[in-house]
Amino acid sequence: MFARFRPEVLLFQVTAVLLTLLVAAPLVTLILGSLSGNSHEAFTTDLGFGNFERVLTQSRYLTALLNTLRIAVASTVIATIVGVALAWLVARTDMPGRWLVHLGVVAPFFVSPFIGALAWDLLLSPKIGVLNQFLGLFGIAPFDIYTVGGIIWVMGIYYAPYVYMFVQSALYNLDPTLEEAAFMSGLSPWRTVFKVSLPLVSPAIMSGMLLTFVAAAGQFGVPSLLGTPARINVMTTYIYDLTNTTPSRFNLASAMSVILLLIACAALYAQHRVMRGRSYVTVGGKSTRPKTLKLGAARVPATAFAYLFLILASVLPLLMLAYVSLVPYYSGHISFTNLTLHHYISLIRDNQIARRAFVNTIVVSVGSACAAVALGVIISWIQLRTRAWYRGAVSMALVLPVAVPAIVLGLAIMWTWIYAPVHVYGTTWLLFVGYLTGYLPFAVRSITAVHQQIDKSLEEAVSMVGGGWLTTLRYVTMPLLKPGIAAGWTLLFIVFVRELAISILLYAPGGEVMSVLIYNRWAEGDYNALAAMAMIQVALMAVVIVLIGRVSKSIFREVQAKS
Known part of the structure; x- marks a missing residue:
């Protein structure tokens, strides 16, 4: 039947x-195109590694590769430090206004890093940056946002929410009896954090780091906006330029794309190697509320750190964009006398x-x-x-x-x-x-x-x-x-x-x-x-x-x- x-x-x-x-x-x-000797064809018999040789031997492409790695690693480190710190403060401490901090940390996730870069361009431009002009009143030399450091700064603060969301959820689900056992063994609260709590949520930290690294290495908008004035190229900006030249050079763009893909795969493999063979089971059958750590003397600086991030990542950039959208012409000076909805x-x-x-x-x-x-x-x-x-x-x-x-x-x-x-x-x-x-x-x-x-x-x-x-x-x-x-x-x-x-x-x-x-x-x-x-x-x-x-x-x- x-x-x-x-x-x-x-x-x-x-x-x-x-x-x-x-x-x-x-x-x-993509792989066939990277091996093709014809810049407009992918499915050809003329295959070889000439495109990769060109990318890996010419100085301008090598510089772009090194810039990509440097920016991705540095912005991932910043995002991880900030994201983990904020996640721990919100999930496990008595910091005041934790719900507001949570909303403020998540908010940058809903704003494109490119939009954030636009705002910081207006804030820290050497000539018309409002924040630079304000700092100049106190004799502080202007910051130059059109640098590798400027790109890292913007990408670091706008990718911090990626790490935060992974780690905060893991900290909420962490069995507090493990920390209580550490306290009973004589560990101080701060040593417990670094010896017990953070190691147990390291899979979440590594996942956030991996996602941040891949996103940072493949970020196009921020390096394009902040790197173009100083001629700082990364692999993504070169990929875009190679596809928009006349004639287009898809084969070279594909070779650079494959290299970028291999970098991302290497990061994924490294995460797998680090986590392999370890046990991170922390949720048991007994449901208990996580213990809130009293910050004590560190309460004021911890709260100041959290709210400073909110201001720098959400409040200040959005206020800057809102102001520029309401003035007839932005010249670098703040004035509230000629606000208009004309542009809208x-x-x-x-x-x-x-x-x-x-x-x-x-x-x-x-x-x-x-x-x-x-x-x-x-x-x-x-x-x-x-x-x-x-x-x-x-x-x-x-x-x-x-x-x-x-x-x-x-x-x-x-x-x-x-x-x-x-x-x-x-x-x-x-x-x-x-x-x-x-x-x-x-x-x-x-x-x-x-x-x-x-x-x-x-x-x-x-x-x-x-x-x-x-x-x-x-x-x-x-x-x-x-x-x-x-x-x-x-x-x-x-x-x-x-x-x-x-x-x-x-x-x-x-x-x-x-x-x-x-x-x-x-x-x-x-x-x-x-x-x-x-x-x-x-x-x-x-x-x-x-x-x-x-x-x-x-x-x-x-x-x-x-x-």
């Missing part, structure tokens, strides 16, 4: 194939390109986020509820995009879809494909985290009474997955609205999104318009966060009532 046809099995197989092709095809094309009105009423970019941003971000969470539900089911032989390939396809720098992935996708028989290249659909390929793992992780908490017996009960997979999904799984879906959708929407590295390579004329338009306005020197667009972008994300937050609360209450 023939086995009964199950539509969900076909759906799972198609999803697995689609996911594998979305990730594998661009990487294969002009963007909304008169600027057709800006209106189109706003609509494109909404459409692509909403569509990509919806598609990602829909695929995330299916992939979560494949991983947790099936024994399919292709689960390993699905898991691998979800790991790779996380380790691939955005600029590298953007180039790989661009070159792949040039050859694709489907007409996607040169359309807004290519942005949709790029977003989905690069950030689908975030949706899957968010949904899987909730799906793991759903008892299988609830889903099995439906099948026992004759219900199919769609019935189970509709009436049991989806209602219980709503919190994870809402969280994943919100995260992806925010990421897509602020995304620059993939967008700058994949957008088509007429298909600009807000991040690309802001970058183009910076290239033209139109600071007032870009500041207004940046504030609109931030306001858009804030509105969505508030709305989804309210929806999530009602969803949470609904799920609690059903459970």
Whole structure:
């Protein structure tokens, strides 16, 4: 007898194939392009290592490689120190206003590092920087933001929230009995922190460091904005330049991309080697509240450190951008006599390109986020509820995009879809494909985290009474997955609205999104318009966060009532 046809099995197989092709095809094309001797062809027989030899022997490319490593390592160190310190202060101490510090630390995550760099450009520009002018009143020499140190500073403070979110969650879940045992053994509170608490959450610290390093190495906007005036090049800016020259030199750009990818993979392997063979189990069956450490004399400096970060990472940059967006012309001097909404009105009423970019941003971000969470539900089911032989390939396809720098992935996708028989290249659909390929793992992780908490017996009960997979999904799984879906959708929407590295390579004329338009306005020197667009972008994300937050609360209450 023939086995009964199950539509969900076909759906799972198609999803697995689609996911594998979305990730594998661009990487294969990228590698072939890096080996090609023809700057406009990837699939040729003229393959060799000439492009790599050129990149690794010419001084300008070597300098860019060294700058990339130096900036990525230094900004990762700063982000780790600041992120771990703030996570520990919020999660385990009696520092006042911890909820406010938490909100202030997370806030920079919702602001693109490129937007942050724009603000610090206005604050610390040697000639017109407001903060430099203020410091000059006290005889302090001006700081130059157009340096490697300036790039490291901006990337360090805007990637600190990455480390913070990993470590804070781990510290909250840490079994406090382990720390109590250290106290009983005679360790002081401070030695307990460094000997027990932080080592036990080192997987979270390493995960945050890895994500920060990969993101910093693949960061395009900050080095482009702050490095261009001083001719400081990194690999991402060279990759972008090589694809935008006439004629384009995709082969050299691909070789640099593969080297950047290998650096990211080396960091991933190093993390695996460090963590291999160690046990970090810290959550037991006994539920106890974590012990709050009294800071004592360190309370004032610790609080000052936390609130200083809030001011430097969130308050000061946003105030600077808001001011520049409200003055007729920014000359470097602060004056509140001629504030106007002219730039906002002009963007909304008169600027057709800006209106189109706003609509494109909404459409692509909403569509990509919806598609990602829909695929995330299916992939979560494949991983947790099936024994399919292709689960390993699905898991691998979800790991790779996380380790691939955005600029590298953007180039790989661009070159792949040039050859694709489907007409996607040169359309807004290519942005949709790029977003989905690069950030689908975030949706899957968010949904899987909730799906793991759903008892299988609830889903099995439906099948026992004759219900199919769609019935189970509709009436049991989806209602219980709503919190994870809402969280994943919100995260992806925010990421897509602020995304620059993939967008700058994949957008088509007429298909600009807000991040690309802001970058183009910076290239033209139109600071007032870009500041207004940046504030609109931030306001858009804030509105969505508030709305989804309210929806999530009602969803949470609904799920609690059903459970």
